[in-house]
Amino acid sequence: MDSSPATLDLDKGKSDCGNSVVVFDPSVLQKQSNIPEAFIWPRCERPHQPEELEVPVVDLKGFLEGDAASTSRTAAAIRGACASHGFFQVMNHKVDAAALHDALRVADEFFELPLSTKLRARRRPGCTWGYVGAHADRFASMLPWKETLSFAYDYSGNRDGVVDYITSKLGEEFQPMGRVHRRYCAAMKDLSLSIMELLGISLRMGRDYYRNFFEDGSSIMRCNNYPPCQEPELTLGTGPHSDPTALTILHQDQVAGLQVFAEGKWRSVSPIAGALVINIGDTFMALTNGRYKSCLHRAVVNRDRRRRSLAFFVCPQADKVVRPAKELLVGRDGGGGVPRKYPDFTWAELLEFTQSHYRTDASTLQNFTQRFLTYSIHLSLSSNNNSNNKAIKTGMNKDASQMEVS
Numbered sequence: 001m002d003s004s005p006a007t008l009d010l011d012k013g014k015s016d017c018g019n020s021v022v023v024f025d026p027s028v029l030q031k032q033s034n035i036p037e038a039f040i041w042p043r044c045e046r047p048h049q050p051e052e053l054e055v056p057v058v059d060l061k062g063f064l065e066g067d068a069a070s071t072s073r074t075a076a077a078i079r080g081a082c083a084s085h086g087f088f089q090v091m092n093h094k095v096d097a098a099a100l101h102d103a104l105r106v107a108d109e110f111f112e113l114p115l116s117t118k119l120r121a122r123r124r125p126g127c128t129w130g131y132v133g134a135h136a137d138r139f140a141s142m143l144p145w146k147e148t149l150s151f152a153y154d155y156s157g158n159r160d161g162v163v164d165y166i167t168s169k170l171g172e173e174f175q176p177m178g179r180v181h182r183r184y185c186a187a188m189k190d191l192s193l194s195i196m197e198l199l200g201i202s203l204r205m206g207r208d209y210y211r212n213f214f215e216d217g218s219s220i221m222r223c224n225n226y227p228p229c230q231e232p233e234l235t236l237g238t239g240p241h242s243d244p245t246a247l248t249i250l251h252q253d254q255v256a257g258l259q260v261f262a263e264g265k266w267r268s269v270s271p272i273a274g275a276l277v278i279n280i281g282d283t284f285m286a287l288t289n290g291r292y293k294s295c296l297h298r299a300v301v302n303r304d305r306r307r308r309s310l311a312f313f314v315c316p317q318a319d320k321v322v323r324p325a326k327e328l329l330v331g332r333d334g335g336g337g338v339p340r341k342y343p344d345f346t347w348a349e350l351l352e353f354t355q356s357h358y359r360t361d362a363s364t365l366q367n368f369t370q371r372f373l374t375y376s377i378h379l380s381l382s383s384n385n386n387s388n389n390k391a392i393k394t395g396m397n398k399d400a401s402q403m404e405v406s
């Protein structure tokens, strides 16, 4: 991980215990004619005017009402998108319009708080949750022009986890904010499990296969706030990456900014009022042995308007082994096994990799796999072929050449 420099000319705030922290304070930065050097991205990464990516807009009405013909049409539409760029949008998803509106409203309320109040929830080193400004506490360069608030939503039925988190960090007066987030996360969980059914049908694994796999899962709720930027052509709101999680439900406002790298170039995915953007993540790509694609994407900013997005990242239960179903390892001709592209791993292992060792980017899963195999081979050599080492557990050959990691 980049080590943050001792000082960074963004702005220095004071945390509630008086320590100086490096912060991203848009109200200060926006008054400067140029953005700080740390926010300037390499020329090859800077945004330009892209074409539109026509992602399928899938109407879920028939599927959610149990109509068989509509379900198979919907699964076919999803199959095409997931096998190519992994993105599609959904309409008539039955998520209450008020819940969608209120979730953005309380995100605005949070980001409009005084910086000292937001810092009550600041992310602690090595933790995924909390308030972050430009990741200035983690990275020293290529900083994203955004503030984020992230918290966990676990599917274990702990009804008050979100409310307790928000009030414990910000104060009891923020209970209404916590309740709005809880209602939104509950709706996202239900939708994510319905989409898992569709993915199961589309892969001919049956509607329950992935629903059951994720039913006891966990999720990361992330609120993104992208302030207007005086030099939007030099920076990015969120850098190029594929989501390491399994599935993402993105609720974006009506300000364009999401871009997907498809057919060899960056393409914009314009907001559609009432629609939610869905994309496959690395963990689901591994569950399908690469059949469904976790695609590179990013967010750009603009000079005039703030942009907000709410990303609900669906993850398996932390210690559940991520391994493709054997049905997906049969060759197209029904012949012998298709080589595994990724080792067995757990979400806890991949999350720890992205939070402590690696800045999530376009090659996270590839680098995680290489590191994982190197470690496993090391284990195997050092423990004289001890059968407990991970390489054997995965059923992988210790020799990485047996894998198709490109």
Ligand SMILES: C=C1C[C@]23C[C@H]1CC[C@H]2[C@]1(C)CCC[C@@](C)(C(=O)O)[C@H]1[C@@H]3C(=O)O
Residues within 6 Å of the ligand: 135, 144, 220, 222, 238, 239, 240, 241, 242, 243, 244, 245, 313, 351, 354, 355, 359, 360, 361
């Ligand atoms: C597991 C995660 C790490 C990030 C949040 C979730 C899923 C997406 C990841 C992220 C957004 C990808 C771009 C880089 C990142 C550092 C960010 O800009 O926020 C990533 C998140 C993170 O590491 O906090």
Ligand SMILES: O=C(O)CCC(=O)C(=O)O
Residues within 6 Å of the ligand: 222, 224, 238, 243, 250, 252, 257, 258, 259, 297, 298, 299, 308, 309, 311
């Ligand atoms: O804000 C967006 O449109 C995309 C954000 C994103 O990709 C992420 O947070 O992982």
Ligand SMILES: [Fe+2]
Residues within 6 Å of the ligand: 241, 242, 243, 248, 297
């Ligand atoms: Fe993303």
